[in-house]
Structure formats: structure tokens, C-alpha cells
Amino acid sequence: MTEFSNQFSRRKFLLTVGASAVGSVLLKGCLGNPPDFADTAQVQQVVAANISPEQAPETTRVKLGYIPIVESAPLIIAKEKGFFAKYGMADVELSKQASWGSARDNVEIGSAGGGIDGGQWQMPMPHLISEGVITKGNAKIPMYVLAQLITHGNGIAIASKWQGQGVDLKMAQGKGIVSQLKSAGTPFKAAHTFPHVNQDFWIRYWLAAGGIDPDRDINLMPVPSAQTVANMKTGTMDAFSTGDPWPYRIVKDKIGYMAALTAEIWKNHPEEYFAMRADWVDKNPKATKALLKGIMEAQQWLDNFDNRQEAAKILAGRNYFNLPVAILLEPFQGRYDMGDGRKIDDQSMAPLYWKDEKGSVSYPYKSHDLWFITESIRWGFLPQDYLTKAKAVIDQVNREDIWREAAKEAGIAAADIPTSTSRGVETFFDGIKFDPENPTAYLKSLQIKRVKA
Template identity: 85%
Template sequence: MTEFSRRKFIITAGASAVGSVFLKGCLGNPPDSVTGTQTQQVAAVNISPEQAPETTRVKLGYVPIVESAPLIIAKEKGFFAKHGMTEVELSKQASWGAARDNVEIGAAGGGIDGGQWQMPMPHLISEGIITKGNAKIPMYLLAQLNTHGNGIAVASKWEGKGINLKLAQGEQIVSQLKSSGNLFKAAHTFPRVNQDFWIRYWLGAGGINPDGDINLMPVPSAQTVANMKTGTMDAFSTGDPWPYRIVKDKIGYMAALTAEIWKNHPEEYLAIRADWVDKNPKATKALLKGVMEAQQWLDNFDNREEAAKILAGRNYFNLPVEILTEPFQGKYEMGDGRTINDRSMAALYWKDEKGSVSYPYKSHDLWFFTESVRWGFLPPDTLTKAKAIIDKVNREDLWREAAKELGVAAADIPTSTSRGVETFFDGVKFDPENPAAYLKSLKIKKA
């Protein structure tokens, strides 16, 4: 019998959605010095030899936006430790470029083993498309971390002028600025991935070409906010808490939530270097089980206040907790005369109106590839190769195995790798069985 099969892990955690049992007579721990929250001891679990992880150590990178919440909660509430991963190190990344560089190096070289990613970064890194010297660093996509939690923020000087969800006057304003030689300036946090795609879709649906009508550039979130304060940035696309922060700071408003652009859309993902996963398949599933429990805990809205306090702590986001509290409940003070109060529009982590959030649908991977072709980021023949790349990178099979070991209800484990036809706010549909038809239907594109 291995050491892990004999060992019990006494962990700090709250009751999980799958039934952690509290130790009788436990008085709890003192308040955490970072978050000020009170945590409790839960009963240890015996880990069977068949599930005992090969290593207890992994280093995961994250960017301080709400997409990282499952990783942070899994560590802080003890869900990683519960499944034997007692030495999970979370490493805050200065930017998405830094995360890419650090996963190239790997934890052994002072970098990271994997972590939180915008899409399709794991595929692009695996194919050597965005790495130094085009080196191929194979990665495995393991789980979707969340849906929603992103927005398009616009400088307050445009409030009330029709730069809104449907861009009522956007095309006219952008055209006038272009004629005067003073292009509308917008930003995202990294090129050719989620937050670039969200703002591009929004602009394209409003008749604006992001590659010719405006100046669209990558800028770190914090710098974008600083630029908006000085009046040198008109709009940006990024994750909470940044869009909402500019509303609270009265320097802008939110033209759109990504939940309005594409309800229940795929957002960010957990992906790890393939060499680490291949060497440590049981540890990988232990990590997945920890993430799944954290996602279930997060989707209990009674836990959202505590979650906000943990994330806002100086070790993680280091910002006022109220910037997170209301958006976590689906309450958005949008500015421009709009408010939203709808939990289905909040960041969700385990389930949404269409079913599983955590499961990594291959059909969503295909949408990101199709958008990459749309904007000329990848050549048109990519769509003929996409399935092979997706099958190599997307390890939904490991997600399924981990879910079954965790005891997830069969109804919560998708039976297909496709979520089917997706519908966007402008009425456009994406059928993963016919991505070419989707491309053909789009008015503004390069491909």
C-alpha cells in the first residue's frame, strides 16, 4: 500500500457541493490574515491507491480576473489538498505574454506547469504559433473555468452617444473620427484570443471593421484603465473586475457584457503542459476534482460574498472587495442609463442555462479556430486541420474520468463533445457541423 493510501489529509475548507463532512466539535480556525474570512476543518478523505496522485506538487499560473476563481478557491478552501494535491502553488502572472513565456520554460526551469488560459492559447502554444522560435510545447486542455465575467468598457466621454450594445451610432462616430485622422482607440489584453474576439465580434456586428476603422491594440488591463483616466483610450475588452472598476471610478461605462453578446459563452480554461499530465495522470485528475468542487462551491451564490473577500485579498487581486461583490451576484451598474440584476448574467463556474460550464466542449474549440480564420490570424485551410489539433489538445476524456471518480451525477456529465448550434446577440448562428457557413454569413471579416 502506498503512503498516499494510508495518509489522511486534514484540510481547511468549507462544505463542498458534493458533501464534505465537518469534524465534530471543531471550533474552526482563526480568521485568515489575508482575507479575514473564517474557515473550518473538514473530515479527511482516504485516497485509494488507484487514485493516489504521483506527485503532490504543481505550479499553476493565473491572471487576477474572475476567471481564475476556481483555482484560487480550490487552494484556499482546501479542495486541491482534499484530493492529495497538497503543494499547489498559484503564481500570479504579470500578463498573458508572461504566462506564455513561463509555460514554455516549465516549472522545472522557474516557470509554470500550466494554469488559466484564454482560448485558443493552449492550441497555439502546442502548435508553436505564438512561442519563441515557433517551438511546439504540447499542452492539454482539461476544463473550462467559467462563463461570462467579461465586458466592453467605454470612456465616459461617449456616454449617451450611442456606443452601446447594438452600437446604434457607433459606425457613424467611428467613421467621423477616421475621416479626421483621429481613430477610435480600443484595447484587449492579448492578441488573437478571447478578449480580442469579444470586442471584434461586438464591433463587427455593429458594422465596424476592427482592422481598418479603429486602432485596436493589446494593452495590460491596469494600463488600459490608466489610459482611460487620461483620455487616451476609448474602449477596452477584459475580465472583471476591470470593466466594473471604471464605472465605480466614474471614468467610463459598460457598453456590453459578454453575457449579452453570447449568453453562456466559453470563457477561460485550465490547461497544463502535456509532459506534466502524461507523467502525472492521477495528479491531473486530482487537480480536476479540486477544480470541480471549487466550481460547485462558487455556484452556490450564498458563498459569493466569501469568495469575493478571498479573491480581493492582497495575495490575489488586491483591490476593494466591493468591486467584486455586486458583479458576482449578477448586479451590474452599467452606466449610460442601464443596470442589470440577473444572476444568469453573472460569472458562472459549474452550470449554466445550457448545462455544464466546466466540461470542455470541442465544439467551442472549433469556434475559436473559426474566428481565428475569420480575422486572418490563421490561414483558411486551418479548418481542415482543426479537428486533429483539437483532438490532440482537448482532453475531455480526463474531465469525464475525474467527474465519475468524484461522483458527479450522470446528468451533469455531457454525452457529446459538441454543445450544438450557438446563437449570438445579432442573430448569427454557429453550427459546429458547418463552420464554413458561419464564416460566409459574417459581413465583416478577412477570410
């Protein structure tokens, strides 16, 4: 073994041992009483002893926003299991956001103004915030996409009254039902959690694949995740696109069923991402990589299915999701009772955080950014000529280079570090393909769209 390998192995051993001590201190603070002064000093001593000088973060403090759905799990687990602290980020504050709109508003003002420095995002929110498309006064707040947090973990939930009537994955008879409701002046009502981002895209893609125009044939609106169950109970909503645990909770409460998992619509699809304000990253490059290392380790821990029961208990806690552990357990294992007699038992359909059948989940492929922007153009959320500048915007916002640096510093195997910024051609459940080398061909292949292509 070379001298470098010996030093690296020793340092990795020290980091692992240190993480155990840090983790025990943090768990006291996060799950019980706040740590006392002695505990804080212990954290600092452990961190100082195990972080090499060249990788020591510029700050140990950061404020990250999250929404209580399974996409946030890597952030929560990195905090609770001591993975952030292991790499020197001992003062990570996780701030629960009331909605995606709140997260956007809070990242605009930053932690210095009482907001957040970054956190969990639907795509392409970081690009839209950077470009000033969805900010107050169209102010441009540059952001960097740093990692993908998860694949899968979303679904399309349908009110019980439509069970057995063909409102399902392929919408066998659903188009006729939607047409009748539209003619009667009582259009089918569906919701997502924020406009012009991925949970909006999932339900739009599903509807359009079934021949239903989401802008003209139904009433589609944004509703915060936490209101999905309440709205379904009162009968004011026919369908929802949202993240676990909400669709599954609708099934357990016997007020609806699952027409589709997004894993069925697009297997191994990109879901939500970790992104930060660019000014924070530029000021704290080592701290940024320390956060990424903690997230990567949390993602690997989560993808050990032996850990999923413990993960469910942590996430379900009062400080985070505040719901029964049972609501998370089965979906976390890839076991879905769809509520209509259909059952799925397949770990590859579960939320995945580190690896899926195509390879890396954590690495932020630029080709996926391009799909989100192309889909935005499809629905008229961005002008058609935006496609000509999409690559430049993606190159500015997507910092996969920082992910690579962090992965190498963390000792991630070369085989787990993608060599291309493109994952290649993507295939959807209706046979449509997206080739990142020719997004215009994808737009041309779509029957329902707002763009002329």
C-alpha cells in the same frame, strides 16, 4: 444499498471530513502565517487517510499560473478552501502572472525552469502554444485543455465622453462616430488584453456586428488588464475588452460605462480554461484528475450564490486581486450598474462556474474549441486551410476524456456529465449562428472578415 455504494459513500464522507481539517490548515498558510512543520504533517496525514490508493496522485506539487480576474476564481477557491488538498494535491502553488504574455513565456519553460506547469488561459492559447504559433522560435509545447473555468465575466467598457452618443451594444450611432474619427486622422482607440484570443474576439465581434472593421476603421491594440483603468483615466483609450473586475471598476471610478456585457453578446459563452503542459499530465495522470476534482468542487461552491460574498472577500485579498471587495460583490451577484443609466439584476448574467442555462460550464466542449479556431481563421490569425486540420488539432489538445474520468471518480451525477463533445448550434446577439457541423457556413454568413468564404 450495494457494497460498492456503501464504500463510495463512506469514502466520500471521509473526504468531506478530511477536507475540513485540510481547509483549516491551508487557510492558515494562505491567509496568514505560513504553516509550521506540524501543520504540514497534519495535512499529509489527513490526505493519506482519505485518498484511496488507486487515486493517490503521483505528486502533491504543481505550479499554476493565473491572472487576477474572475476567471481565476476556481483555482483560488480550490486552493483557499482546501479542495485541492482534499484530493491529495496539498502543495499547489498559485503564481500571479503579470500578463498573458508572461503566462505564455512561463509555461514554455515549465516549473522546472522557474515557470509554471499550466493554469488559466484565454482560448485558443493552448492550441496556439501546442502548434508553436505564439511561442519563441515557434517551438511546439504540447498542452492539454482540461476544463472550462467560467462562462461570462467580461465586458466592453467605453470612455465617458461617448456616453449618450450611441456607442452601445448595437452601435446605433457608433459607426458614424468611428467614421468621423477615422476621417479626421484620430481613429477610435480600443484595446484587449492579448492578441488573437477570446478578449480580442469579443470586441472584434461586437464592432463587426455594428458594421465597424476592427482592423481598418479603428486602432485596436493589446494592453494588460491592470493598465485598463489608468489608460482610461488619462484619456488615451476609448474602449476596452477585459474581464471583471476591470470594466466594473471603470464604472465605479466614474471614468467610463459599459456598452455591453459579453453575456449580452453571446449568452452562456465559453470564457477561459484550465490547461496544462501535456508532459506534466502524461507524467502525472492521477494528480491531473485530482486537480480537476478540486476545481470542479470549487466551481460548485462558487455557483452557490450564498458563498459569493465569501468568495469576493477571498479574491479581493492582498495576495490575489488586491482591490475593494465592493468592486466584486455586485457583479458576482449578477447586479451590474452599466454606468449609463442601464442596470442589470439577473444572476444568469453573472460569472458562472459550474452550470448555466445550457448545462455544464466546466466541461470543455470540443465544439467551442472549433469556434475559437474558426474565429481565428475569420480574422486571418490562422490560414484558411487550417480548418481542414482543426479537428485533428482539437482532438490532440482537448482532453475532455480526462475531465469525464475525474468527474466519475468524484461522484458527479451522470446528468451533469455531458454525453456529447458538442454543445450544438450557438446563437449570437446579432442573429448569426455557429453550427460546429458546418463552420464554413458561419464564415460565409459574416460580412466583415479577412477570409474569402
